[in-house]
Amino acid sequence: MHPILFRVGSFTVRSYGVLIVLGFSVGLWRAIRVLTHRATALPEGSPRRVSPDAMFDIGFYGLLLGMVGARLAFVLLDWADYAHNPLSALEVWQGGLTVQGGMIAGIIFMVWYCKRKRVNLACAADVAGVSFPLAYAIGRIGCLLNGCCYGAPTSLPWGIRFPSEEDPGTLTPPSHPIQLYATILNLIFFAILVKWEKKKRPDGELFWAYIAMYGAYRFAMEFLRIGATSSYDIPSLHLTYTQIFSAAMVIVGIAGVKYVRSRCVWYKDVEIPTTPSTNVPTANVTLQP
Numbered sequence: 001m002h003p004i005l006f007r008v009g010s011f012t013v014r015s016y017g018v019l020i021v022l023g024f025s026v027g028l029w030r031a032i033r034v035l036t037h038r039a040t041a042l043p044e045g046s047p048r049r050v051s052p053d054a055m056f057d058i059g060f061y062g063l064l065l066g067m068v069g070a071r072l073a074f075v076l077l078d079w080a081d082y083a084h085n086p087l088s089a090l091e092v093w094q095g096g097l098t099v100q101g102g103m104i105a106g107i108i109f110m111v112w113y114c115k116r117k118r119v120n121l122a123c124a125a126d127v128a129g130v131s132f133p134l135a136y137a138i139g140r141i142g143c144l145l146n147g148c149c150y151g152a153p154t155s156l157p158w159g160i161r162f163p164s165e166e167d168p169g170t171l172t173p174p175s176h177p178i179q180l181y182a183t184i185l186n187l188i189f190f191a192i193l194v195k196w197e198k199k200k201r202p203d204g205e206l207f208w209a210y211i212a213m214y215g216a217y218r219f220a221m222e223f224l225r226i227g228a229t230s231s232y233d234i235p236s237l238h239l240t241y242t243q244i245f246s247a248a249m250v251i252v253g254i255a256g257v258k259y260v261r262s263r264c265v266w267y268k269d270v271e272i273p274t275t276p277s278t279n280v281p282t283a284n285v286t287l288q289p
Helices: 015-041 052-077 086-090 099-117 121-146 178-197 205-225 241-263
Strands: 004-008 011-014 266-268 286-288
Touching: 004 015, 011 015, 015 052, 015 121, 052 099, 052 121, 099 121, 099 205, 099 241, 121 178, 121 205, 178 205, 205 241
Parallel strands: none
Antiparallel strands: 004 011, 266 286
């Protein structure tokens, strides 16, 4: 593990924070690039033109509030570990973020912002929904370097020994590198959504699709963490609270996709060029009622 990248005097630069910021930056760059191109492809006044500045605000403040939500959810779910020293809840650099808590906080802020600024929520959510798995995939590498969120012991050849959370100062047996699984799966999700983005579809579909994808991935990964960094919260059902929430995400995500497909107008965006070009069409959007 490599939790500390380097030190400058008494200032410590931690890999966990750097990878989260890097992932956020790459994801936000991608989202702004999509919106910048869409602004040149859609006619002035189109409700589907979301300002890149608006997406920057959604991303930046959404990240800050998302970090608060992710940490708050983690602390509340593991309050017994913090009750004796509540101030330790502020030590985010030690790890301990519940992504689902961060997603809820970020989504609430996005809804509030779009309503207040009169931004097309479905369009903004789609762009964010495609960019998020890319950012998340990079950020999970920070978990690997930090040595947190590992899985149960495994005999598979790619098992990794992590600093034990149960017995500090020792290493775990070769264990599932859940962090790498998360990175690989979310890069796959990103590739699927990018391809999906080019097809005729209703706004909002990509957002709900990723909600379902994330829920399915997170539900499955919990089984590989049981006995290591996770335990059954409901032993009679052999489920954790995370799995219950993840199952709900799958149901809600699928329902959301079905709803927008049946109720909303379908669009086909102009594809984003792979190389910069000055010959960008000014309007090429098709509608299907």
